[in-house]
Amino acid sequence: xxTTHRVHYAWVICLAGTLMLFTSIGLGVNVFSAFQPHLMAxxxxxxxxxxxxxxxxxxxxxxxxxxxxTLVDRLGIRGGGTLALVMVALSSFxxxxxxxxxxxxxxxxxxxxxxxxxGMIPASLLISRWFHxxxxxxxxxxxxxxxxxxxxxxxxxxxxxEKFSLRVSxxxxxxxxxxxxxxxxxxxxxxxxxxxxxxxxxxxLENTPARPRQAPQGLTRPRWxxxxxxxxxxxxxxxxxxxxxxxLYSTAGYDSAVVAQLISVMGLCMMVGKVAYGQVADRVGGRxxxxxxxxxxxxxxxxxxxxxxxxxxxxxxxxxxxxxxMPVSTVALPIWARDLRGxxxxxxxxxxxxxxxxxxxxxxxxxxxxxxxxTGSYVPTYAIFLGMLALSLVLVGYVYARTQAGGRPER
Numbered sequence: 001x002x003t004t005h006r007v008h009y010a011w012v013i014c015l016a017g018t019l020m021l022f023t024s025i026g027l028g029v030n031v032f033s034a035f036q037p038h039l040m041a042x043x044x045x046x047x048x049x050x051x052x053x054x055x056x057x058x059x060x061x062x063x064x065x066x067x068x069x070t071l072v073d074r075l076g077i078r079g080g081g082t083l084a085l086v087m088v089a090l091s092s093f094x095x096x097x098x099x100x101x102x103x104x105x106x107x108x109x110x111x112x113x114x115x116x117x118x119g120m121i122p123a124s125l126l127i128s129r130w131f132h133x134x135x136x137x138x139x140x141x142x143x144x145x146x147x148x149x150x151x152x153x154x155x156x157x158x159x160x161x162e163k164f165s166l167r168v169s170x171x172x173x174x175x176x177x178x179x180x181x182x183x184x185x186x187x188x189x190x191x192x193x194x195x196x197x198x199x200x201x202x203x204x205l206e207n208t209p210a211r212p213r214q215a216p217q218g219l220t221r222p223r224w225x226x227x228x229x230x231x232x233x234x235x236x237x238x239x240x241x242x243x244x245x246x247x248l249y250s251t252a253g254y255d256s257a258v259v260a261q262l263i264s265v266m267g268l269c270m271m272v273g274k275v276a277y278g279q280v281a282d283r284v285g286g287r288x289x290x291x292x293x294x295x296x297x298x299x300x301x302x303x304x305x306x307x308x309x310x311x312x313x314x315x316x317x318x319x320x321x322x323x324x325x326m327p328v329s330t331v332a333l334p335i336w337a338r339d340l341r342g343x344x345x346x347x348x349x350x351x352x353x354x355x356x357x358x359x360x361x362x363x364x365x366x367x368x369x370x371x372x373x374x375t376g377s378y379v380p381t382y383a384i385f386l387g388m389l390a391l392s393l394v395l396v397g398y399v400y401a402r403t404q405a406g407g408r409p410e411r
Contacts, residue, residue: 009189010138010200013130016187017123017142020081023180024118026149027173028088028111029057033243034154035095035161035170042166043099051369057108057115058365062358064116069351077122077129078188084118085181087111089174096170121354124334128346129191132199133282136289136335140278143330147271151264215342216403223399227336228356230392235360237385237392238329241301241322242266244368248378249315252307262319269323277327286332286339286406293332294393297325301386308379328389333357336396339406 040050071080091110094103120143127138160169192199245266249259273296281289300322306314333353341349368381400406 060112
């Protein structure tokens with residue numbers, strides 16, 4: 001089979017991974033924020049019950065992270081991902097069909113599992129199997145699907161709620177997700193061997209044997225634990241930082257239209273940042289790209305801490321810069337696993353990094369609202385997030401420096 005066909009289908013796999021994350025994380029989790037106020041009003045839920053639905057989702061997200069590799073081993077990336085996307089459709093159907101709080105929690109549990117079973121772990125494993133070169137770029141494209149869903153989906157689903165009903169909107173989402181699950185199943189393949197191919201190589205290197213990536217010699221157990229602590233900090237700060245952006249600025253007195261625009265700007269910059277970061281990481285390696293991406297995300301969160309000044313230009317600057325730095329929460333994590341654990345330990349390393357990421361979301365999740373109740377502002381929470389990100393940079397930077405991992409890739 002020709003090189004052209006081989007390269008072409010590797011990028012089809014990239015499209016399949018993008019579709020998977022667009023559906024599981026984008027539609028299943030990110031877009032739920034557009035449904036939640038209507039769901040609470042429809043079912044007469046209290047704020048505590050509304051928050052508990054998210055807590056249930058976070059718990060099963062964490063459970064899914066720890067079991068994602070087992071699902072891949074049992075069903076393959078193609079079969080496991082398809083099952084998880086069908087679970088997203090089932091959860092949307094359930095959210096639209098019932099008005100009972102316990103059943104909403106069941107639907108949230110399905111979404112939490114699907115976030116992990118059709119999320120960054122299987123997507124990263126899929127890309128690692130199909131791409132030897134340009135892995136970071138492919139990961140950036142795949143993970144950009146989550147931001148795209150956040151931009152394009154909330155408005156039409158909200159219009160369906162207002163024109164018809166919450167049930168119609170949820171069931172429309174369920175139907176769309178089922179179509180996407182079928183498309184993913186038709187496009188995805190577990191390995192290049194299933195198509196009679198080899199992993200993607202850069203032009204001119206197709207016939208050059210691929211060098212296996214080795215774990216660095218200096219990765220001691222304490223240094224690996226330091227990376228896991230960094231993953232915990234990144235998960236809490238970035239995921240909760242994104243989900244609380246709206247209340248950060250609305251509580252600070254910004255107009256609702258401005259707040260909506262700020263969130264859209266951040267979503268667009270997240271998409272651009274993921275693809276751009278993938279390009280940079282492929283060229284300069286994980287070590288240098290870590291410092292570049294952390295410089296952006298730290299500057300962005302520092303500007304978020306100025307929300308109470310009421311400055312709209314500063315708010316836009318915060319969303320642009322933080323959005324461009326958000327690949328630290330998606331593309332960077334698989335790169336850490338690859339750089340520090342090599343090919344042989346990649347799957348297990350990725351599992352632990354992503355599990356600690358999920359644990360950070362679950363453990364720190366109640367803090368923003370509780371702290372805002374005490375202080376009247378979300379700025380103190382973002383100051384904590386800034387500190388957690390700074391700590392994660394120190395830990396990751398130290399481990400990379402001591403192990404000399406993540407240098408400029410050799411061709």
